[in-house]
Amino acid sequence: MRAITISSPGDPEVLQVTDEPTPDISADEVLVRVHAAGVNRADLLQRRGFYDPPPGATTIPGLEVSGTIEKLGSAVTGWAVGDRVAALLSGGGYAEAVPVPAGQLLPVPDDFDLTKAAALPEVLATVWSNIVGRGRVTAGEWLLVHGGGSGIGTAAIQIARHLGVKIAVTVGSERKAEFCRELGADAVINYREEDFVARAHEICVHEDGSTGADVILDIIGAKYLERNIKALAADGRLVIIGMQGGTKTEINLGWLMQPRKSVSATTLRARPKEQKIAIVAEVAQHLWPAVVSGDIRPIIHETMPLADASRAHQALEDGANIGKILLVADAEGEQA
Numbered sequence: 001m002r003a004i005t006i007s008s009p010g011d012p013e014v015l016q017v018t019d020e021p022t023p024d025i026s027a028d029e030v031l032v033r034v035h036a037a038g039v040n041r042a043d044l045l046q047r048r049g050f051y052d053p054p055p056g057a058t059t060i061p062g063l064e065v066s067g068t069i070e071k072l073g074s075a076v077t078g079w080a081v082g083d084r085v086a087a088l089l090s091g092g093g094y095a096e097a098v099p100v101p102a103g104q105l106l107p108v109p110d111d112f113d114l115t116k117a118a119a120l121p122e123v124l125a126t127v128w129s130n131i132v133g134r135g136r137v138t139a140g141e142w143l144l145v146h147g148g149g150s151g152i153g154t155a156a157i158q159i160a161r162h163l164g165v166k167i168a169v170t171v172g173s174e175r176k177a178e179f180c181r182e183l184g185a186d187a188v189i190n191y192r193e194e195d196f197v198a199r200a201h202e203i204c205v206h207e208d209g210s211t212g213a214d215v216i217l218d219i220i221g222a223k224y225l226e227r228n229i230k231a232l233a234a235d236g237r238l239v240i241i242g243m244q245g246g247t248k249t250e251i252n253l254g255w256l257m258q259p260r261k262s263v264s265a266t267t268l269r270a271r272p273k274e275q276k277i278a279i280v281a282e283v284a285q286h287l288w289p290a291v292v293s294g295d296i297r298p299i300i301h302e303t304m305p306l307a308d309a310s311r312a313h314q315a316l317e318d319g320a321n322i323g324k325i326l327l328v329a330d331a332e333g334e335q336a
Contacts, residue, residue, distance in 0.1 A: 062093020
C-alpha cells in the first residue's frame with residue numbers, strides 16, 4: 001500500500017511516499033480502507049521529532065481517518081465489511097489502509113460526505129474529553145478557547161453551542177474573527193490587538209458580579225500559562241492540550257491556591273486504548289447525533305491528495321487555515 005513516512009526529523013520535505021506492507025489486524029480490530037485522513041498539529045510535531053508514537057504504534061503519521069471497513073477481526077461484532085466509518089487512531093492514517101480497534105469507530109451515514117467525516121474524530125474526541133472530562137464545563141459557564149479558527153477551535157465553538165456553554169475564542173485576524181462569529185462564538189478576541197486577560201474579564205461576567213473564564217482550553221502552553229491563570233474566574237479550570245509556546249515556565253502557586261484555580265494537561269494519543277474507546281463511546285452518544293443532523297459540522301479548509309502531505313503540513317504551519325486540512329486518497333484536492 002502507499003503510505004507517507006518520515007525519512008528523518010525535519011521540515012515538511014521529509015515526508016515521503018513509500019510502499020509499505022498492508023498491516024495485519026488483531027482480533028478486536030478492523031482494517032479500514034482509507035478514503036481521507038485529517039492533518040493535525042500533532043503530526044507536525046511528530047515529523048519534527050518532538051512527539052513519538054505510543055509504544056507499539058506505527059510510525060506512519062495520521063490520527064484520524066474516514067473510509068470503509070475492508071476486513072473484520074475474529075472478535076469484532078456489530079460491524080460489517082463495507083461499512084462507512086470514521087476512526088480515531090494512534091497513528092497510521094496517512095496510508096491507504098489502517099488497523100483500528102473496533103471501539104474507536106464511528107458510523108458514517110450513506111448521505112454524509114465521507115471525505116468531510118475525516119475531519120471529525122480527533123477534534124471531537126479532544127474537545128469533548130478536555131472541556132467536559134477534564135474541564136467539567138456545564139451549561140451557562142464561560143469557556144475560553146485559544147485558536148478559534150483551528151480545527152479544535154471551530155469544533156469547540158459548535159460543541160459549546162450544542163451544550164449551552166458560552167464561548168469566547170482568540171484569533172489572529174479579522175477574517176478568522178468573522179468566521180468564528182458566524183459559527184456561533186459569543187465573543188472573539190484578536191490576540192494581536194487585545195490583551196486576552198483583560199478582555200476575558202470584560203466578556204465573562206457572572207451573575208454574582210465576578211469575572212473570568214470558567215474553563216480555558218489552551219494549545220499554547222508555557223508562553224500563556226501565567227496569563228491563562230489570571231484570565232480564569234475563581235474555581236476556574238485551565239486545560240492545556242498543546243505546547244506551541246514552549247514547555248517550561250514558572251508560576252506563583254498563590255495565583256492558584258486562594259481563588260481555587262486548577263491546571264491540568266493532557267494528550268489524547270498517549271491514552272490507553274480503553275480510555276480512547278470510552279471517549280469515542282461518549283462522542284458517539286453525546287455529539288455524533290448532532291453531527292448526523294448537521295448541528296455540528298466539519299469545517300474544511302482544503303483537501304489535497306495523499307501524495308501532497310508535505311504541502312498540507314506547510315499549509316498548516318503557515319496558519320492561514322480555518323478548520324481542517326485533509327489528505328484524500330486518489331483525489332485532486334480542492335479549496336474549501
